[in-house]
Amino acid sequence: MQKGINNLIEKFGASDLEVRRPGLSFITVENTKAVAAITHLKDIDGYTILSLITAVDWIEDGIMQLTYLLNNPEEIAEIGLRVMLERKEEAGESMETIHHLWPNAKKWQQELKEMFGIDFPTSPGLNDPFILEGWDAAPPYRRDFDTNKYAEETFFPRPGRETHDPAEHMKKNMYPNNPSDYTNKKYNPNR
Amino acid sequence: MDLKKLLTPFTAWGNITKDPVTIKDPFNERPGADRYRGFHKNDIDQCIGCGTCEVICENEAIDLVPVSDSKDGDSGLRPMIDYGRCCWCALCVDICTTNSLSLSNEYTWVSTDPEDFRFVPGVDKKDWDNNEKGWKKPDNYEFYSLKRVHMDELSPEERSDSFIEMMKGYSKEQAQQEADRCVQCGICTATCPAHMGIPEYIKAIRNDDLEEGLRILYDTNPLPEICGRICTHKCETVCSMGHKGDPISIRWLKRYIADQNPSEKYKEILEVENLQPKGKKVAIIGSGPSGLSAAHYLALMGYEVKIFEKLEAAGGMMRYGIPEYRLPYDQIDKDIDYILSLGVEIQYNVTIGKDITLDQLGKDYDAVFSGTGLHLGRSTGIPGSDNKHVYASPDLLRWIVEGKEFEVPESVVVIGGGNVAMDITRSMARLQMVKYGKVQVIATALETEENLPADLEEVVEGREEACIINAGWAPVEIEIKDGVPTGLHVVKCNSLFDSEGRFNPQTDPNVKEFWPGTMIIESIGQGMDLSYISEEFKTKLEFGPRGRVQTDEYFQTGVEWFFMGGDIIEGPDVIHGIANGHKAAVGIDIMLNPEKN
Structure with missing residues (x-):
């Protein structure tokens, strides 16, 4: 495993190594060098399995993070290769595809496009629906997606639903004649 | 025809004797992972119906519905979950102010009636109610600070010989930080005897709209500077934040609003410049x-x-x-x-x-x-309590305010463990400090340490000021020598109430002490004087x-x-x-x- 890590640092300028436990390390590489680094890991260092590609929306830092989890079955080791993309206000961050290295990468990339709005030009079937059929709103895994607003606009309330505000409910049951209701109405009905 | 392509499908037969990697569903159970987020559980005795789960739910999947009577500290409401909307994110669990809400790891349940998928966890009994596995809020993070923002105060050395106000008040940053801990549930409002709009004025602090805050205070309380300092703050005893951490400093936040509004602007802010006379x-x-x-x-x-x-x-x-x-x-x-x-x-x-x-x-x-x-100060009526050097606390406290001169002795015994007793104990300590440079005041209470009626902060601060506060002792006799008290005889008090809850102190005469003091102050409660009403x-x-x-x-x-x-x-x-x-x-x-x- 150390050889793969050393190569990433020496050949591809990788940084921020985080050894999570023996056999699992995370390291960050620049996005322009990422595909070359992944290719090297696959073809030279034995990381032949693409376990997953995932993303994290660091909205406060203006960063969209991609993580490629690669597995070396001979060494029983995994490397999480992190790539930091500049986050865009309206989605559409772009990253090179790796479907030429692993054909199944197209499905991960298809999901990331749908859920995070990250673009992988030339990845086959990228814009096909993954699980969100007929979705016309912003990608829902972006942190600025307003789930509550979307739910209100999209779904109808179930018939018979009724809720109670705790303070109002307690007032009704415990002290219905609050004097401030009376005096406010008397001297300052506008409040 | 490529022979390899022809034969490849038959290679699968090679696995026929191996264990399957798939699960024989639906014939076998498929338990969720230990921390899987499945159907909700709610400990309804622990839940107070604060509604924080409802507010945070991004999918509006939660309604609060009545399941019992409202009482102090408990709205009587409990969350009902609509599983047609729930996305199992567990934000409701993580925000829960009492830790009553959790998720079981049960995720399969079949019913032909869609209405069954809307129920009140803990009230509507389910098979997974006793399931220990599932999602509970991890201990290593909180959505809000459990610690209240400390208010600066004079040190015991700075305040021990002075009547200068000891609590310094919140700065804007401190007040807003403390206000930010409030989840706005409003459970406190019912318990406040004046039913003050507590969540509303705390929100005004967050919004830095202190004029609106003042208007909210005066809706129910025209003495906010006073209450902001000395209110018994019953609201804080039921604050939902108090279940896991410190309750919100409601009293200090009220004081902050009042302190920040200048008195000359009150009439304008409170819109009372054109009151209409009624002629009565x-x-x-x-x-x-x-x-x-x-x-x-x-x-x-x-x-x-x-x-x-x-x-x-x-x-x-x-x-x-x-x-x-x-x-x-x-x-x-x-x-x-x-x-x-x-x-x-x-x-x-x-x-x-x-x-x-x-x-x-x-x-x-x-x-x-x-x-x-x-x-009117009440007297214990014990032997010696009629001596002229035995005082009632309301009289002495009033004399201090009026500036009336009286002899401050080197040793004082106060009988009583309530807030008024602490007031006279700490006041006498200050007067002794000024006169003698040292304190010798002993307050003695019937109640045990845990049950002292005085606010805990009064007891703690009194002790910081070198007052001795002895809990669990019953006064027996004031010893008088040459017409002047020399001290108080006390015996151990083991319990205050009998099995039926009546006041009936049980003492042990064999365990006794003598607290020396040439002034004895009785502070065991006050009575009313209705002599202004004719017979x-x-x-x-x-x-x-x-x-x-x-x-x-x-x-x-x-x-x-x-x-x-x-x-x-x-x-x-x-x-x-x-x-x-x-x-x-x-x-x-x-x-x-x-x-x-």
């Missing part, structure tokens, strides 16, 4: 919290109000019973001066029943409200337990024009007085304007 007059006996509160709300409603005060300054026990280091006089004056600015008049040094009779007030005014408070007038009133006059919901007595409130009816504390006075003002308006109500 109300007399108020006593300028304590209930009288001032009644005066304030009556003035707002256009009544001509005159307060009759026995002493030479207004405020009642707030001025004459609470030491200046807890409640500075200029802050009392700020609240009272604003009420006077509404046209309320005070006549000082006038005693009802002596200078003017109650009947005369009834003739001269359309209504009378009396809030004369509890000023003939009393026949028109109904008296209940412990000699309290019976009043209706609006504090109206058996005499239509006579209302009573404050400590003589309910409490004793300032906030009950304020609430009583407000409600009595409403009652007076209803009584005087029956056609409009």
